[in-house]
Amino acid sequence: MSKTSLDKSKIKFLLLEGIHPSAVDVLAAAGYTNVETLPAALQGEELKARIADVHFIGIRSRTQLTAEVFEAAKKLVAVGAFCIGTNQIDLQAAREKGVAVFNAPYSNTRSVAELVLGEAILLLRGIPEKNAVAHRGGWLKSATNSFETRGKTLGIVGYGSIGSQLSVLAEALGMHVVFYDVVTKLPLGNAHQVGSLDELLAQSDIVTLHVPELPSTKWMIGAKQIAQMKEGAILINASRGTVVEIEPLAEAIKSKKLLGAAIDVFPVEPKSNKEEFQSPLRGLDNVILTPHIGGSTMEAQANIGLEVAEKLVRYSDNGTTITSVNFPEVALPAHPGRDRILHIHKNVPGVMSAINQVFSQAHINVAAQFLQTDEAVGYVVIDTEAGGAAKVLEQLKAVPGTIRTRVLF
Numbered sequence: 383m384s385k386t387s388l389d390k391s392k393i394k395f396l397l398l399e400g401i402h403p404s405a406v407d408v409l410a411a412a413g414y415t416n417v418e419t420l421p422a423a424l425q426g427e428e429l430k431a432r433i434a435d436v437h438f439i440g441i442r443s444r445t446q447l448t449a450e451v452f453e454a455a456k457k458l459v460a461v462g463a464f465c466i467g468t469n470q471i472d473l474q475a476a477r478e479k480g481v482a483v484f485n486a487p488y489s490n491t492r493s494v495a496e497l498v499l500g501e502a503i504l505l506l507r508g509i510p511e512k513n514a515v516a517h518r519g520g521w522l523k524s525a526t527n528s529f530e531t532r533g534k535t536l537g538i539v540g541y542g543s544i545g546s547q548l549s550v551l552a553e554a555l556g557m558h559v560v561f562y563d564v565v566t567k568l569p570l571g572n573a574h575q576v577g578s579l580d581e582l583l584a585q586s587d588i589v590t591l592h593v594p595e596l597p598s599t600k601w602m603i604g605a606k607q608i609a610q611m612k613e614g615a616i617l618i619n620a621s622r623g624t625v626v627e628i629e630p631l632a633e634a635i636k637s638k639k640l641l642g643a644a645i646d647v648f649p650v651e652p653k654s655n656k657e658e659f660q661s662p663l664r665g666l667d668n669v670i671l672t673p674h675i676g677g678s679t680m681e682a683q684a685n686i687g688l689e690v691a692e693k694l695v696r697y698s699d700n701g702t703t704i705t706s707v708n709f710p711e712v713a714l715p716a717h718p719g720r721d722r723i724l725h726i727h728k729n730v731p732g733v734m735s736a737i738n739q740v741f742s743q744a745h746i747n748v749a750a751q752f753l754q755t756d757e758a759v760g761y762v763v764i765d766t767e768a769g770g771a772a773k774v775l776e777q778l779k780a781v782p783g784t785i786r787t788r789v790l791f
């Protein structure tokens with residue numbers, strides 16, 4: 383187990399939103415035992431108060447880490463997003479504060495793809511409606527509007543990790559797959575990339591959305607796009623709640639323009655399981671409503687816990703930022719018997735020369751140095767002769783442009 387200059391028992395972790403215990407196990411195995419876990423998200427003043435004295439915070443999709451929250455997070459070193467999406471985090475504000483953010487870009491991909499495929503099968507058969515009617519004592523034995531998936535066209539918007547995995551699964555059922563993406567993507571199997579969203583909407587029996595929350599995806603599907611879909615088509619959204627306008631969707635279901643929908647994410651989602659879920663889609667029998675559980679399987683959550691906790695441990699133990707979503711990526715191999723200093727600074731001319739001057743004037747040998755920059759921030763890991771780091775820490779803090787610096791070990 384590696385050592386850090388700050389006693390590991392003093393390094394505080396706060397894990398919110400019921401993050402899987404596998405994360406706590408990874409942290410404990412690495413010597414980090416000061417870990418508090420909470421089952422729900424925090425918000426507002428409570429979040430600001432709780433984040434003020436933690437070094438690492440773990441969240442999922444519900445906790446909003448805004449610039450204001452980062453302002454309050456005086457000791458924060460890194461954020462672990464124990465999920466795929468990072469739209470709930472102001473990544474730029476984090477970077478400017480010297481806070482690295484890590485996520486789990488693949489661990490729940492399969493869970494989402496399976497859910498969507500299952501929903502497509504059920505909706506094509508009108509099962510949600512038949513099930514709801516039976517629960518009320520009715521009996522809807524009929525083949526009307528009931529279809530096989532075989533031969534139907536699945537339109538995937540966003541052919542990334544989830545979209546492309548879904549494509550393979552859907553083809554195994556004999557579906558035709560078309561997809562639309564802003565980037566030209568290598569199609570898997572016999573899938574075919576179309577040139578515009580309009581083209582996809584016009585061809586697809588089922589449209590499913592797998593784009594991130596971005597300005598370009600906001601309200602991507604509204605009344606106009608729904609009107610372009612085939613009569614009796616199906617819409618599935620397990621991406622983000624801001625991608626689909628709910629009112630026109632509800633209208634389209636009521637008018638039978640669309641035969642069904644499955645919606646997992648909403649413009650406004652309850653903050654906890656205790657809050658009431660409100661939506662114009664409630665009460666529409668052939669709409670599957672799920673509480674943002676696309677990635678919520680035991681397998682995915684356990685894997686996410688391991689993956690993100692390991693990234694936090696690597697950053698805390700040796701400064702590695704590989705796979706960070708907002709930070710220059712640096713990994714320097716361990717140098718036994720050396721000190722290690724991390725220096726995060728504004729990416730402006732003169733900082734590195736000032737840092738190196740500090741070492742040369744103090745007659746301290748630099749054993750290794752790894753710098754990476756992006757347009758705003760530079761991150762350098764420096765190994766020095768044993769005992770050297772502590773001697774220059776205050777001078778390094780005074781280098782103009784410094785965001786934060788610390789002796790790791």
Ligand SMILES: NC(=O)C1=CN([C@@H]2O[C@H](COP(=O)(O)OP(=O)(O)OC[C@H]3O[C@@H](n4cnc5c(N)ncnc54)[C@H](O)[C@@H]3O)[C@@H](O)[C@H]2O)C=CC1
Nearest residue numbers: 466467540541542543544563564593594598620621676677
């Ligand atoms: N419901 C749930 O529980 C979950 C939801 N998600 C959501 O699903 C999203 C997608 O996940 P991944 O497939 O892993 O992401 P990804 O980043 O691998 O793929 C996203 C794809 O969308 C494309 N794209 C971006 N903007 C676009 C636009 N305007 N039009 C068309 N295509 C566009 C990208 O080029 C990329 O190919 C995540 O960002 C997250 O918000 C992810 C996991 C679980």
Ligand SMILES: O=C(O)C(=O)COP(=O)(O)O
Nearest residue numbers: 442443444465466467677
């Ligand atoms: O991975 C994602 O982006 C998700 O939307 C899943 O979010 P969750 O961890 O279930 O709150």
